Amino acid sequence: MTIRDIYPTRTGREPVMLYRTDDPTVYGTATDGPIDADTLDSYGDNGFLTIDQLVSPEELTVYQAELNRLLVDPALNGDERVVREKNSDEIRSIFEVHKISEAFGALLSDDRLAGRARQILGSDVYIHQSRVNYKPGFKGNPFYWHSDFETWHAEDGMPRMRAVSLSLALTDNHAYNGGLMIMPGSHKTFVSCVGETPDDHYRESLKEQEVGTPDETSLSVLAEKYGIELFTGPAGSATMFDCNCMHGSNGNITPFPRSNVFVVYNSVENTCVEPFSAPRPRPDFIGTRDFTPVKRK
Amino acid sequence: MTIRDIYPTRTGREPVMLYRTDDPTVYGTATDGPIDADTLDSYGDNGFLTIDQLVSPEELTVYQAELNRLLVDPALNGDERVVREKNSDEIRSIFEVHKISEAFGALLSDDRLAGRARQILGSDVYIHQSRVNYKPGFKGNPFYWHSDFETWHAEDGMPRMRAVSLSLALTDNHAYNGGLMIMPGSHKTFVSCVGETPDDHYRESLKEQEVGTPDETSLSVLAEKYGIELFTGPAGSATMFDCNCMHGSNGNITPFPRSNVFVVYNSVENTCVEPFSAPRPRPDFIGTRDFTPVKRK
Numbered sequence: 165m166t167i168r169d170i171y172p173t174r175t176g177r178e179p180v181m182l183y184r185t186d187d188p189t190v191y192g193t194a195t196d197g198p199i200d201a202d203t204l205d206s207y208g209d210n211g212f213l214t215i216d217q218l219v220s221p222e223e224l225t226v227y228q229a230e231l232n233r234l235l236v237d238p239a240l241n242g243d244e245r246v247v248r249e250k251n252s253d254e255i256r257s258i259f260e261v262h263k264i265s266e267a268f269g270a271l272l273s274d275d276r277l278a279g280r281a282r283q284i285l286g287s288d289v290y291i292h293q294s295r296v297n298y299k300p301g302f303k304g305n306p307f308y309w310h311s312d313f314e315t316w317h318a319e320d321g322m323p324r325m326r327a328v329s330l331s332l333a334l335t336d337n338h339a340y341n342g343g344l345m346i347m348p349g350s351h352k353t354f355v356s357c358v359g360e361t362p363d364d365h366y367r368e369s370l371k372e373q374e375v376g377t378p379d380e381t382s383l384s385v386l387a388e389k390y391g392i393e394l395f396t397g398p399a400g401s402a403t404m405f406d407c408n409c410m411h412g413s414n415g416n417i418t419p420f421p422r423s424n425v426f427v428v429y430n431s432v433e434n435t436c437v438e439p440f441s442a443p444r445p446r447p448d449f450i451g452t453r454d455f456t457p458v459k460r461k
Numbered sequence: 462m463t464i465r466d467i468y469p470t471r472t473g474r475e476p477v478m479l480y481r482t483d484d485p486t487v488y489g490t491a492t493d494g495p496i497d498a499d500t501l502d503s504y505g506d507n508g509f510l511t512i513d514q515l516v517s518p519e520e521l522t523v524y525q526a527e528l529n530r531l532l533v534d535p536a537l538n539g540d541e542r543v544v545r546e547k548n549s550d551e552i553r554s555i556f557e558v559h560k561i562s563e564a565f566g567a568l569l570s571d572d573r574l575a576g577r578a579r580q581i582l583g584s585d586v587y588i589h590q591s592r593v594n595y596k597p598g599f600k601g602n603p604f605y606w607h608s609d610f611e612t613w614h615a616e617d618g619m620p621r622m623r624a625v626s627l628s629l630a631l632t633d634n635h636a637y638n639g640g641l642m643i644m645p646g647s648h649k650t651f652v653s654c655v656g657e658t659p660d661d662h663y664r665e666s667l668k669e670q671e672v673g674t675p676d677e678t679s680l681s682v683l684a685e686k687y688g689i690e691l692f693t694g695p696a697g698s699a700t701m702f703d704c705n706c707m708h709g710s711n712g713n714i715t716p717f718p719r720s721n722v723f724v725v726y727n728s729v730e731n732t733c734v735e736p737f738s739a740p741r742p743r744p745d746f747i748g749t750r751d752f753t754p755v756k757r758k
Binding site for chain 1: 599636712
């Protein structure tokens, strides 16, 4: 059986902007969980929502300590799930952190996080990807604009737009230390990218992506239409955003590092198939093939 | 006659932080000119002031057009005053713009700009350097933290801290497109840098500076003590800042470019001598040896 690909990417010669007409952004309602009706509506319109304080100050201390412990954990030496900066040996991300760390594992299956994801996606969810990100001070590199869904569709075989990401700040997000930027409303447009996915593309793309990056014309159109929202907030605050939001972040020359824990919940009704534009799926620690739902608590 | 160097830099093996005890930040008083007493006081404390609208909307249109005209002016082909980005051919800055462009020349000698500089510095002033800066969208590079005075002292022979810079925004400065950052109050500390100035250092340093950059420890100390101010404001707004402010800017991945005209006024009582830490002075278009005062109007 062939699934019709309604989001073709990395196949054509020219970039294309497609409207998202078939995939809702919000599946659930306010009665299903912790997110209120206004916030759900706004999430549908803008593609994101923010939570001022997702975890208590006491919990935050625990997660910050765990973040720092992982940085120097000798058990992770040589582990492929640890991704380093392109021009230095500093750690950029540690993937599959819900399996590596008991503390983060418990957090990511907590109802405050997974429950909100279930409410938005209207079904049980599983963790497609998780990681902690470190953006060091002085020389933190930018993450260029991209839609996560474009990559997950092309390289992991995620069929439709029915996934949500959550980023929990473990350090303060100032306006000046390379915080997350989203073009509000951009999740309603799919920017099809140019260029064929190379074999084992993930090895390079996790450090600096080239294939799968949107063209400058499409980005200008979206930025003119939607503007740019830069997220600031103290450690402990969180942002949830739709898998197709156009997002990125600038570099960081300030002394203040920026770290977060990042998780992608995908609907169990949207499990991954064969990649739509890559020779084979990426490794499990980047896009899992284990679709076991997060247990409801 | 040898001038005692009270700001030694690029001569020692370790970075040093020196207090600025001998050089005032403000020489004039509120009765001398357009800046009011509170703003002058605040300038003394923080090392900068902002002006919401330095030029009228009509004038702004003229300067924006002139900025764009210079970008494609065939007369500037091969001109050494045009500095390009390190990894592309895009123009980063055009120096000595007050001589290259009649419009900018008139602006930079205007009383709204030069008059404020005279008031702060308590004397006539001359233009030590002028330029327009283009920070292109999508791939604008960062300017790492630095004190301009450190370079002007080491490479141009500026004896003391008695100069002021003015940056007039020609595009909107958002929080997310790589605007100017200053550590407020940092102008009261001189961070002596490590490393000898190479011959013709300016050719590289205008694109990406290494020698003359402060060490990370000093930057962390200053940032912890003073915090960071990120300047936002519409085209037409301006920032004036002391020559020894620790400042820099992040890169810019957004589609929105950031351009400004930048001028350095130095006191005629502080004219440049032989460089304090370089084999010879930089070329005139970067740090002039022509000390003719800007005419009072």
